[in-house]
Amino acid sequence: xxxxxxxxxxxxxxxxxxxxxxxxxxxxxxxxxxxxxxxxxxxxxxxxxxxxxxxxxxxxxxxxxxxxxxxxxxxxxxxxxxxxxxxxxxxxxxxxxxxxxxxxxxxxxxxxxxxxxxxxxxxxxxxxxxxxxxxxxxxxxxxxxxxxxxxxxxxxxxxxxxxxxxxxxxxxxxxxxxxxxxxxxxxxxxxxxxxxxxxxxxxxxxxxxxxxxxxxxxxxxxxxxxxxxxxxxxxxxxxxxxxxxxxxxxxxxxxxxxxxxxxxxxxxxxxxxxxxxxxxxxxxxxxxxxxxxxxxxxxxxxxxxxxxxxxxxxxxxxxxxxxxxxxxxxxxxxxxxxxxxx
Numbered sequence: 001x002x003x004x005x006x007x008x009x010x011x012x013x014x015x016x017x018x019x020x021x022x023x024x025x026x027x028x029x030x031x032x033x034x035x036x037x038x039x040x041x042x043x044x045x046x047x048x049x050x051x052x053x054x055x056x057x058x059x060x061x062x063x064x065x066x067x068x069x070x071x072x073x074x075x076x077x078x079x080x081x082x083x084x085x086x087x088x089x090x091x092x093x094x095x096x097x098x099x100x101x102x103x104x105x106x107x108x109x110x111x112x113x114x115x116x117x118x119x120x121x122x123x124x125x126x127x128x129x130x131x132x133x134x135x136x137x138x139x140x141x142x143x144x145x146x147x148x149x150x151x152x153x154x155x156x157x158x159x160x161x162x163x164x165x166x167x168x169x170x171x172x173x174x175x176x177x178x179x180x181x182x183x184x185x186x187x188x189x190x191x192x193x194x195x196x197x198x199x200x201x202x203x204x205x206x207x208x209x210x211x212x213x214x215x216x217x218x219x220x221x222x223x224x225x226x227x228x229x230x231x232x233x234x235x236x237x238x239x240x241x242x243x244x245x246x247x248x249x250x251x252x253x254x255x256x257x258x259x260x261x262x263x264x265x266x267x268x269x270x271x272x273x274x275x276x277x278x279x280x281x282x283x284x285x286x287x288x289x290x291x292x293x294x295x296x297x298x299x300x301x302x303x304x305x306x307x308x309x310x311x312x313x314x315x316x317x318x319x320x321x322x323x324x325x326x327x328x329x330x331x332x333x334x335x336x337x338x339x340x341x342x
Contacts, residue, residue, distance in 0.1 A: 026050035037152045039078025040087040043071045069131055082118060085132040087152040089120050092130060097121040097146060098155040099136065104165050107158050110180055111173045121156060121164075140199065158186035159195040166209035175213045228273045228310050229261055235318045236262070241325065244271065252298060258291055267328045268300045271321060273310065301328070 026049040033041055033049070046056045056073065059065040065073040068080065068088035078084055082102075090096045097103075099121035104112055118133045123141055145160040156164065158181050166174045181187050187195075196214055200207040229246070236244060248263030248270070262271040274288070292302040303324065309317040 034075050034078070036150065038083045038087045039075040040068060040084055040091060040152065041065075041073055041075075042091045043073070046073075083151070083153070085118050086155075089118070089130050089133050090152055090154045093122065095122055096130075096154060097141065098153055099161065100164050101168065103155040103161040104177075106153070106155055107161055107181075107186065109161075109165070109169075109177045111169075111176060113168065115168075142198070159192050160199075162192070163195050163199055163206045163210055166206040166213070169209075171209055171212050174209055175216065178213055228307055231310055231314065232262070232271075232273055232305070232318070235314050236321075239315070239318050239322055241318065241322050242266075250295065250298070250300070252294060256294075258295060260295075264325060267325050269321070269324060269328065270295060270300055270302050272302065272304045274304055274306045 026046070029049040030041060030046060030051065033045065043053055043056050047053050056065065060067060060073065063076060066076055066080075068074045068084060069092040072088045072091050074080060074084055074088070086098050086102070090098070097120065098106065098118065100119035101112060101115040102117070102119045120130065120133045120135050121141065122135060122137050124137050124139050145157050146154060147157050148154050155161070162174065162177055162181060165177075169177060178192065181192075182189070193214065196207070196210050200211060233244075233246070242264055244262040244264050246262055248260045248265065250258045250260065250263070250270075252258065260270040261273050263269070272288070288304070292304075295302050301324065303321055305314075305317045
């Protein structure tokens with residue numbers, strides 16, 4: 001009986017076969033990822049897929065991948081376009097948001113000015129090295145401002161984008177885009193108002209333009225004022241002042257109508273609650289003084305409180321109104337007369 005030779009499979013052959021199988025696995029995963037993310041992938045993701053980091057840079061040397069950002073690669077099957085640059089920036093830093101006119105293009109804002117730059121918004125304190133983009137920093141970026149797309153692009157929400165772009169667009173175009181967004185269900189009246197209230201500050205870019213746009217809609221202005229006025233009315237009730245008339249319309253003898261936030265016609269006292277969006281500038285201040293002067297000519301006394309009074313000293317402010325009403329009342333008049341006779 002002849003012996004059958006025993007052959008031992010080389011360990012090297014087995015190892016090579018395993019590496020080939022693993023390579024096929026990570027390449028398949030990588031290709032699926034590239035297809036859904038504009039041809040862009042990170043070194044960390046490749047490592048997660050099973051591709052050693054050193055091999056990723058070998059693929060670069062073979063021109064199978066190209067570097068877009070440090071540690072971020074692009075397949076040459078996808079050209080280096082805006083989408084690839086935006087995905088790469090978002091992969092490079094998880095705090096990155098595509099913003100301003102770049103985000104406006106993605107939301108398809110109409111009548112946009114020509115701006116080929118890709119604008120990226122980052123919170124203060126972040127200083128990543130980013131190529132191909134213009135970096136801006138902001139102290140406030142809330143979760144509601146962030147929209148994440150399936151392709152890896154993160155961008156500012158439509159309402160935040162409009163607020164940030166408002167000064168760039170100008171009042172006329174911003175008003176047009178506002179109508180477009182509402183029509184496309186990218187925010188309601190309420191959400192745009194909430195964005196302005198949350199982000200708007202005197203001298204902050206976008207605030208004045210959006211305030212002018214929203215202020216051109218009477219219903220919107222009333223809605224913005226309503227929170228302050230509701231708190232004022234609650235304090236008036238708490239302090240047991242006479243019930244005022246709200247949005248009181250006073251017709252002037254020479255014509256014209258002035259509408260007051262709160263009024264006590266029997267006392268000829270009016271109370272105005274000034275929100276900074278409507279009363280911060282020189283033109284607004286002039287208009288307020290003109291209204292108050294006109295009301296004084298018909299025997300009214302005007303009182304104004306600001307949002308700062310509402311937030312920090314509302315009981316005292318309404319207490320002052322109570323004192324004014326008392327002094328004008330018959331009892332107050334008699335008390336003043338008695339003091340004068342002494």
